Amino acid sequence: MGTPDPSRKASRAFPDPPAGFDDPLEMLFGCHRRIEKQLETLKRLRAHLKAKGIDAEASTAAEAVLRYFAWRLNQDQAVALGTGPQQE
Numbered sequence: 001m002g003t004p005d006p007s008r009k010a011s012r013a014f015p016d017p018p019a020g021f022d023d024p025l026e027m028l029f030g031c032h033r034r035i036e037k038q039l040e041t042l043k044r045l046r047a048h049l050k051a052k053g054i055d056a057e058a059s060t061a062a063e064a065v066l067r068y069f070a071w072r073l074n075q076d077q078a079v080a081l082g083t084g085p086q087q088e
Contacts, residue, residue, distance in 0.1 A: 038065050
């Protein structure tokens with residue numbers, strides 16, 4: 001079991017491959033980074049909406065955030081019900 005490396009940032013051009021249950025702290029840290037990225041998008045979206053209103057760029061950003069959280073919710077529910085991907 002490893003310790004999360006705080007020098008790793010969510011702003012990388014390519015996302016980190018998800019850690020598995022063999023490294024639960026890194027898995028949790030990766031989840032935290034991905035959620036922070038979505039929250040940063042929401043923060044920028046708020047400023048964009050105040051400045052420019054609803055436009056194609058705002059709609060695309062909002063849809064991406066909604067897709068991320070809807071996907072996470074569906075995955076978590078599937079795992080809880082025993083119908084999702086199983087981790088060893």
